Amino acid sequence: MIGGAGLVDIELANPVDTFAGANGEASAREFGTLGYSIRARKPL
């Protein structure tokens, strides 16, 4: 999807358990939800 917008060099990193200990933890676990850092670049 990010590539479909014309961005390149797409990278995902640093998965974090965003909702651990939060009230929404159970719902997050149901879908395997993690937070990620995402980067990409607009071509020259």
Place this chain on the structure above:
Amino acid sequence: MADILDLVDLDELRKEVREKYREVAQDPTAEYHFHTGRAHALRLGYPATPLDQLPEEACEAFAGVGNPFFWGGARPGERVVDLGSGAGMDTFLAALWVGPAGRVIAVDMTPQMLERGRTLAERLGLANVEFREGFIEDLPVDDDWADIVISNGVINLCPDKLGVYRQIHRVLRPGGRMTVADICLERPVPEEALRDIDLWTG
């Protein structure tokens, strides 16, 4: 599966999101389905410095889901656009990094968050920050303006994610970069759940 844009009433979703984050802006220390505040940001991997330069009121309404600065912060003189800036913690960090030669445009659709951000920017003496009301699917920013686009936990709240990424592409200068944080799911959300506006925000 049906197109997600046909499953969701966008106006209703925006109303729900706006209401949820109005609550966060006005009572950031209340209980939500997500974590908030400085301690949460540090747990997500935010750099202790310059976060330690921001007062508590600039951090307490932070409701991000990851660390958009994992590969480093903005650089002096850069132009930054913050999508869904909320109360502005990431905006203020970017403003500290880019310094007086740089600029940060923070875009949000929730009036109470914008008001909070503008008040804090003035109190912090950050003249290189501007908060603009708008939708990230239709950014109030010129083409090719930004060196870097940031956001945290916002794109997941937009049904038209491709549209958002196209806007990011539009406002970035050639060679510019996007560094965002957002949630990714290992298992798909059933169609009936996608139709439930309440599940998008909590």
